[in-house]
Amino acid sequence: MADPEPQDPAAAELQLHEDEEIIEVLELSDTEPDADDLANEMEDVDFADEGEGAEHEDWETEDEGVEEGMDALDDSEVTFSSHTASVFCVSLDPQESELAVTGGEDDKAFVWRISDGELLFECTGHKDSVTCAVFSHDSSMVATGDMSGLIKVWKVDSKQEIWSFEVADLEWMEWHPCAHVLLAGTADGNSWMWKVPSGECKTFQGPSCPATCGRVLPDGKKAVVGYEDGTVRIWDLKQGNSLHVLKGQDGHRGPLTCVASNKDGSLLLTGSVDCDTKLVNSATGKVLGVFRTESNVSHASPREAGEPESNSVESLGFCSILPLAAVGYLDGTLAIYDLSTQSLRHRCQHESGIVQLLWEENSAVIYTCSLDGAVRLWDARSGKMISEYRGHAAEILDFAVNKDASVVVTASGDQKAKVFCVQRPDR
Secondary structure (H helix, E strand, O other): OOOOOOOOHHHOOEEEEOOEEEEOOOOOOOOOOOHHHHHHHHHHOOEOOOOOOOOOOOOOOOOOOOOOOOOOOOOOOEEEOOOOOOEEEEEEOOOOOOEEEEEEOOOOEEEEEOOOOOEEEEEOOOOOOEEEEEEOOOOOEEEEEEOOOEEEEEEOOOOEEEEEEEOOOEEEEEEOOOOOEEEEEEOOOEEEEEEOOOOOEEEEEOOOOOEEEEEEOOOOOEEEEEEOOOOEEEEEOOOOOEEEEEOOOOOOOOOEEEEEEOOOOOEEEEEEOOOOEEEEEOOOOOEEEEEOHHHOOOOOOOOOOOOOOOOOEEEEEEOOOOOEEEEEEOOOEEEEEEOOOOEEEEEEEOOOOEEEEEEOOOOOEEEEEEOOOOEEEEEOOOOEEEEEEOOOOOOEEEEEEOOOOOEEEEEEOOOOEEEEEOOOOOO
16 A cells, blocks of 8 residues: 555644544635635544444346347447446546546446546455445545445555545445545444545444435535435534434435435435435424425336335435426436425436436536436426437446536446537537
8 A cells, every 4th residue: 555645735734632633623604615614624523543344245236127239329439348347336537527437346446538438547456346436526536435345545646545444335435525535324324534545534323224325515514314214314524413313204214315415505305215305404404395206206117916116216416506406216207396386397207217317517407317228418497308328238327427517427237438428509
């Protein structure tokens, strides 16, 4: 392992107090936060050194709804083919959107250039499926995590590993929006937070069930985490305590699948296998509304009598320019809601299940990827499909959109990652 890199300014003023390392804090103003100030908000967190073993678990992709040789048509500009099994995750570097990192069932992760698919380096050493791979806010680091709980961080310019840690089976992983601080949720119910590469650690102990999804809020001070028992917790990252716990009627009746926040972090969306989506005030923890499936989800395909129907909320998100939210379901429904009236505005039906959706930044365009291997763009104002891009021979398992919304990069069960140019003159 390479020698640790110098600490970034966000984690510079470290003071030792016996066995605890305390980092001083700069308070945020009430005005639009400055990125440097947000980074410094992580300074007063009490980190402690902790370690934990990991259990091994395999993740097999489902072939349901996927046909061999699904699409002869290939709309992509670049195909990345270094993986030898399903590609589970993809992330783009947020600064220049020039690099992608992908992780797969082959226990490998690669950093590569999206303009031509050239491999920059392999993130070596994983021994289980790499299900999380993401760039830091400044694109200088990339973190890769496998299902068994081995997490590694790499310096992009030197292509060297600078930090690693092992936890219980990994459920999700995300960088802090403004500091070299990494967060993750594990199958034992814990959420973790580390300073990288120094390695100071803090844990947030949830219920004794998997922390299935999580998101750091835009202010960098709080995180929302969803759990398998249907509860949701809003954590204070500085103090380490839960500010709000949503359970019982306020929680969900099944495991959480996804959480999201709006641009300023004041509103949250939580989604579950119970097919409910809840709108939550992050400051008070109060549920403002519930979007229920019986009023918004059509039955995309007829089922045999007595056959149980399988459906769940798979992805959700807020529009940044209009009071709209989008929810994607496993049955192929994309539901667009008006937040001001909490009513269904449009229902956009896919032929197969939606895996993920993303809103285009500063517009009312929604991107979806689905089990039929296609990427689609939708106009949330009209509910009409703008365009469709194909090229994969299996389901798309993850995708990312670059910052100027000109490129989509996909990860698929066909062992490929692809780059699609989606910018159109009329858009």
